[in-house]
Amino acid sequence: MTPESFILLVEDNPKDEALTLRALKKGNIANKVIVAHDGAEALDYLLASGADGSQNHLPQLVLLDLKLPKMDGHEVLKHIRGDQRTQLLPVVILTTSVEDGDRLKGYRLGANSYVRKPVDFVKFAEAVTQLGLYWLVLNEKPPVPA
Amino acid sequence: MSGRVLVVDDSLTVRMNLVDMLSAAGLPAVACASVAEARAALVGESFSLAILDVLLPDGDGVELLGEIRAMPAAVGTAVMMLTTEVEISDRVRGLTTGADEYVGKPYDPGYVIARARELVRRGETGREPAEKAVLLIDDSITFREALKAALEHASYRVSVAGSGEEGLRFAADLRPSAIIVDGQLPGMDGATFIRRIRLDAALRGLPCLLLTGSDDSGAEVHALDAGADAFVRKEEDIGLVLARLNAMLRSAAGQVAQQATASLQGPKKILAVDDSETYLQQVADALRADGYDVVLARSGEEALELLALQPVDCMLLDLMMPGIGGRETCLRVKNAPGIRDIPIVMLTAVDDRDAMIQGLSAGADDYIAKSSDFDLLRARVLAQIRRKQFEDENRLIRDQLSRAELEAVEARGAQEVAATRAALIRELESKNEELESFSYSVAHDLRAPLRSIDGFGLALLEDYADKLDDDGKQYLRYVRESAQQMAQLIDDMLALSRVTRGEFERTPVDVSVIAREVAGRLARANQTRKVQFITPERLAADADGRLLTVVFENLLGNAWKFTSKRRDARIEVGVTDVHPRAFFVRDNGAGFDMAYASKLFGMFQRLHSNAEFEGTGIGLATVQRVIRRHGGRIWAESVVGSGTTFFFTLEDDARYAPPPKTANHPTTGAAA
Numbered sequence: 001m002t003p004e005s006f007i008l009l010v011e012d013n014p015k016d017e018a019l020t021l022r023a024l025k026k027g028n029i030a031n032k033v034i035v036a037h038d039g040a041e042a043l044d045y046l047l048a049s050g051a052d053g054s055q056n057h058l059p060q061l062v063l064l065d066l067k068l069p070k071m072d073g074h075e076v077l078k079h080i081r082g083d084q085r086t087q088l089l090p091v092v093i094l095t096t097s098v099e100d101g102d103r104l105k106g107y108r109l110g111a112n113s114y115v116r117k118p119v120d121f122v123k124f125a126e127a128v129t130q131l132g133l134y135w136l137v138l139n140e141k142p143p144v145p146a
Numbered sequence: 147m148s149g150r151v152l153v154v155d156d157s158l159t160v161r162m163n164l165v166d167m168l169s170a171a172g173l174p175a176v177a178c179a180s181v182a183e184a185r186a187a188l189v190g191e192s193f194s195l196a197i198l199d200v201l202l203p204d205g206d207g208v209e210l211l212g213e214i215r216a217m218p219a220a221v222g223t224a225v226m227m228l229t230t231e232v233e234i235s236d237r238v239r240g241l242t243t244g245a246d247e248y249v250g251k252p253y254d255p256g257y258v259i260a261r262a263r264e265l266v267r268r269g270e271t272g273r274e275p276a277e278k279a280v281l282l283i284d285d286s287i288t289f290r291e292a293l294k295a296a297l298e299h300a301s302y303r304v305s306v307a308g309s310g311e312e313g314l315r316f317a318a319d320l321r322p323s324a325i326i327v328d329g330q331l332p333g334m335d336g337a338t339f340i341r342r343i344r345l346d347a348a349l350r351g352l353p354c355l356l357l358t359g360s361d362d363s364g365a366e367v368h369a370l371d372a373g374a375d376a377f378v379r380k381e382e383d384i385g386l387v388l389a390r391l392n393a394m395l396r397s398a399a400g401q402v403a404q405q406a407t408a409s410l411q412g413p414k415k416i417l418a419v420d421d422s423e424t425y426l427q428q429v430a431d432a433l434r435a436d437g438y439d440v441v442l443a444r445s446g447e448e449a450l451e452l453l454a455l456q457p458v459d460c461m462l463l464d465l466m467m468p469g470i471g472g473r474e475t476c477l478r479v480k481n482a483p484g485i486r487d488i489p490i491v492m493l494t495a496v497d498d499r500d501a502m503i504q505g506l507s508a509g510a511d512d513y514i515a516k517s518s519d520f521d522l523l524r525a526r527v528l529a530q531i532r533r534k535q536f537e538d539e540n541r542l543i544r545d546q547l548s549r550a551e552l553e554a555v556e557a558r559g560a561q562e563v564a565a566t567r568a569a570l571i572r573e574l575e576s577k578n579e580e581l582e583s584f585s586y587s588v589a590h591d592l593r594a595p596l597r598s599i600d601g602f603g604l605a606l607l608e609d610y611a612d613k614l615d616d617d618g619k620q621y622l623r624y625v626r627e628s629a630q631q632m633a634q635l636i637d638d639m640l641a642l643s644r645v646t647r648g649e650f651e652r653t654p655v656d657v658s659v660i661a662r663e664v665a666g667r668l669a670r671a672n673q674t675r676k677v678q679f680i681t682p683e684r685l686a687a688d689a690d691g692r693l694l695t696v697v698f699e700n701l702l703g704n705a706w707k708f709t710s711k712r713r714d715a716r717i718e719v720g721v722t723d724v725h726p727r728a729f730f731v732r733d734n735g736a737g738f739d740m741a742y743a744s745k746l747f748g749m750f751q752r753l754h755s756n757a758e759f760e761g762t763g764i765g766l767a768t769v770q771r772v773i774r775r776h777g778g779r780i781w782a783e784s785v786v787g788s789g790t791t792f793f794f795t796l797e798d799d800a801r802y803a804p805p806p807k808t809a810n811h812p813t814t815g816a817a818a
Binding site for chain 2: 013015016019022067096097099117118119120121122124
């Protein structure tokens with residue numbers, strides 16, 4: 001794990017944020033986690049350019065909640081996929097909803113995975129650990145386009 | 147059609163008289179003295195009307211009538227029999243052979259000509275029911291133009307005249323279908339105008355509507371005296387004028403032409419029934435002098451036979467007769483549809499109070515004692531005919547008005563129904579949307595706090611275990627358990643609502659495949675359990691596959707749960723042999739007391755404590771909804787300690803046809 005590989009967690013609920021961070025810690029995933037508290041903030045972070053025109057480092061994985069203030073998760077995903085710089089970025093929707101409509105829309109917009117947050121924290125921690133292991137360790141990230 | 151009339155009579159006097167009168171009335175006529183001559187004439191051209199005598203030197207007029215009725219070229223020819231009447235049976239024979247009219251001799255020439263014009267006109271309007279022409283005579287331009295516009299709106303062709311003199315010229319030239327005339331005109335007034343029309347042989351049959359002033363109390367008498375067919379007060383609604391006009395025209399030429407003739411002054415037929423030949427002849431003479439066509443019958447039976455073929459305008463009926471008698475005849479007429487409106491004047495030899503009551507109770511319209519003075523009889527007959535005329539017109543107007551009203555009500559009703567339905571659909575749609583967003587909120591917003599309760603509960607247990615005693619740790623475990631139970635409840639309720647809301651699509655499915663998939667998932671989730679699962683290779687059904695999966699998730703889930711305390715757990719899925727075919731899920735688990743079977747499918751109903759077996763009490767309610775959406779039934783049989791079987795059908799029982807005896811007829815496309 002390279003030190004610069006980090007996770008962007010898009011989550012507005014501070015309690016869920018705390019639980020997710022705790023679950024990652026329980027799963028021994030030591031990568032840095034940057035938290036955006038709403039959709040706009042997430043996009044600002046991902047698509048913002050520095051003063052010299054250089055871009056922020058992109059995260060290795062985005063964990064995206066769907067129900068967010070200002071701009072919901074689906075819309076954030078649409079923008080991510082619509083921008084050349086982030087169109088290949090691995091995005092996992094991590095949400096409470098298992099409505100058919102939400103899932104369908106998520107996959108249609110190009111989500112890499114769709115994971116439901118279980119109420120039971122033991123199961124939740126297990127899910128987050130597996131996600132981290134898979135996307136940060138096992139999965140080969142796409143090459144930077146020439 | 148030529149408009150020409152064929153007259154066949156062996157009497158030269160009759161021939162000359164009729165040909166002259168017909169020509170004067172604008173109906174050119176050809177006269178023949180024998181059947182042979184008539185046949186020759188009929189080959190040469192087609193006539194609008196044939197007037198036939200019965201007794202001819204070389205044959206029978208009724209037979210000639212039969213020949214005319216068989217001629218394809220003479221389909222449109224109306225036939226009037228004009229003959230010395232001997233017996234009612236002759237009349238019946240003529241009418242059944244196809245005569246349109248049967249007039250007895252001695253005849254009233256005015257009556258014959260009027261009927262002839264009517265028959266010819268009916269033939270013409272029958273061919274071309276073109277727009278009706280109305281002549282409107284009024285000196286007030288404002289009223290005239292308003293009425294003209296209304297009439298034209300109702301598809302009448304309207305000609306206008308400003309005075310009676312001008313109106314008479316127009317009537318002769320234009321031959322309108324009806325005339326509307328104002329009572330008050332400069333020079334010749336409306337009543338005088340109508341009298342002049344009634345004096346003109348060619349025009350006397352024209353229906354006339356008189357418009358009267360508002361404060362003229364004698365208007366009705368005045369108008370009817372003059373021979374108007376109807377009158378309307380000028381300040382009445384124009385719609386009423388139209389309705390009166392329509393009724394007048396319909397009774398003149400329409401469906402009821404035989405029963406209700408156009409004008410009060412027009413030809414009227416009276417049926418006199420009496421067993422006394424002398425009295426009959428006296429009555430006939432008296433009434434014929436007034437211009438009526440009088441038909442004579444010698445008994446009630448004869449009268450009824452005739453009425454079945456030819457309705458009349460009024461009936462004089464002797465009370466005391468041999469045979470069925472006057473009272474019974476009256477009763478039968480008054481109970482027969484079509485002729486029950488014919489006014490009946492009952493006659494009897496003596497002024498007998500009991501006889502009078504007897505006659506009136508049988509439905510007679512009037513009662514008169516026989517005498518040699520016929521003035522009273524004539525007055526009574528005229529009164530009855532007038533009354534019937536007005537009743538007919540009023541009925542037509544009423545029918546027309548109520549029909550229009552009914553149509554308006556129906557249209558309004560249909561509109562209201564459509565509006566209500568649209569509103570209901572909108573309401574339902576918005577309710578569905580509300581429900582949708584409510585379910586979404588439940589799914590999303592209720593679970594997030596539960597996750598926190600559970601997560602932080604566990605965090606406390608893990609991170610602060612040393613600061614809590616055993617009771618404290620137990621309480622935290624209860625907190626987490628409750629949170630998880632509530633999460634399960636929410637999930638189950640959402641599943642239930644999805645079952646009701648989602649689309650329903652029946653396709654051929656294999657029940658065995660669905661059951662095995664669900665059982666496989668259960669086995670993977672409970673790997674410590676060992677359960678024997680039995681299902682046939684194939685179980686075909688027509689059902690919604692997604693919903694059927696929900697059924698098995700619940701039924702197999704239950705079976706799995708309730709067999710958890712057995713080492714030799716066994717679950718079987720199958721179908722019964724008996725009719726109707728029911729699928730079943732059988733386990734050898736804990737079972738339940740059948741006394742509570744009725745509570746099984748109720749929402750939140752549980753037959754076991756949570757300590758015994760966990761559950762939310764929503765699963766079977768969900769299953770039942772799915773089965774009901776398929777139109778089927780679900781029921782259970784159970785023995786405590788030895789197991790439960792759930793049976794369900796997937797179709798309305800009534801739809802199960804008994805298995806066909808000849809099952810091996812070729813079924814095309816069955817292999818597809």
